Amino acid sequence: MTPVDSLESISIVLVKTSHPGNVGSVARAMKTMGLCDLRLVQPKHAAIAADPEAIALASGAADVLANSQVYASLPEALADCQRAYALSARLRELGPALQSPAQAAQEALSALPDGVRSAFVFGAERTGLSNEEVQRCNRQVYIPSNPAYNSLNLSQAVQIVCYALRVASEAAHAVPLAVPNPEKRDVHAPRLASVKAVDDLQAHWLEAMEAVDFLNPSKPKKLVQRLARLLGKAQLEQEEVDMLRGFFSDVIRVAQGRLYPHEQNKRKAD
Ligand code: SAH
Numbered sequence: 001m002t003p004v005d006s007l008e009s010i011s012i013v014l015v016k017t018s019h020p021g022n023v024g025s026v027a028r029a030m031k032t033m034g035l036c037d038l039r040l041v042q043p044k045h046a047a048i049a050a051d052p053e054a055i056a057l058a059s060g061a062a063d064v065l066a067n068s069q070v071y072a073s074l075p076e077a078l079a080d081c082q083r084a085y086a087l088s089a090r091l092r093e094l095g096p097a098l099q100s101p102a103q104a105a106q107e108a109l110s111a112l113p114d115g116v117r118s119a120f121v122f123g124a125e126r127t128g129l130s131n132e133e134v135q136r137c138n139r140q141v142y143i144p145s146n147p148a149y150n151s152l153n154l155s156q157a158v159q160i161v162c163y164a165l166r167v168a169s170e171a172a173h174a175v176p177l178a179v180p181n182p183e184k185r186d187v188h189a190p191r192l193a194s195v196k197a198v199d200d201l202q203a204h205w206l207e208a209m210e211a212v213d214f215l216n217p218s219k220p221k222k223l224v225q226r227l228a229r230l231l232g233k234a235q236l237e238q239e240e241v242d243m244l245r246g247f248f249s250d251v252i253r254v255a256q257g258r259l260y261p262h263e264q265n266k267r268k269a270d
Contacts, residue, residue: 024057
């Protein structure tokens, strides 16, 4: 499963949201982190996602808004989810187990392969989630914050949760870093090519492209910049530069129909 597939199956549920701008900002917060399933429970206006302010604040995430679904109640919005996380800054008596965003994200992602769908539930701007709504959820997530003022803006709370999910997802799919083995380590560090050597390689590369009509020098388009960027990223070693230059010399030679010196001598002898 790709990280995007995993994140796409996690839902963000907003309960009784009043401000269209917040809904738009939530869509943006989700899309930037790779989430797309937005559910709205009893929003102030049924068409809140189509409000111009929502669309303006969603910016490039208008698709998340357009695909959002409106539900008449929280249980209906959670009908296909096996696990729900209530986001709240207020501790409740006998509330669900408390987690940090990182713990919740880790748990939600690791349950996906078993077919467990998770939803993160956020309350209304002024009133937050009711006790009943929090109790409908399996966990309560508290975003660590200043005890003297711990109420984040709704979309900023969503951003933090989506970021935690993104980090957990990327960590789960990352290739573990190879631990260097000191015994096997090459004592001769490779000699990186100089800027000048790479510059000369680039000129040679372009010459070869021109020789096979891949590059029209009067219309190079973005080819020269792209090649320069590629070479800048590659951190080539001098041996690699030498190998590529040998290859380009042959490309140019063959394109011009020239023979190797030893082949020329053989022809003369024949
Ligand atoms: N005044 C409301 C808070 C509304 S903020 C109250 O007293 O509950 C809107 C939503 O953002 C909250 O319902 C909650 O879902 C989320 N939120 C804001 N700050 C949070 C925090 N520190 N921890 C967890 N969720 C938070």
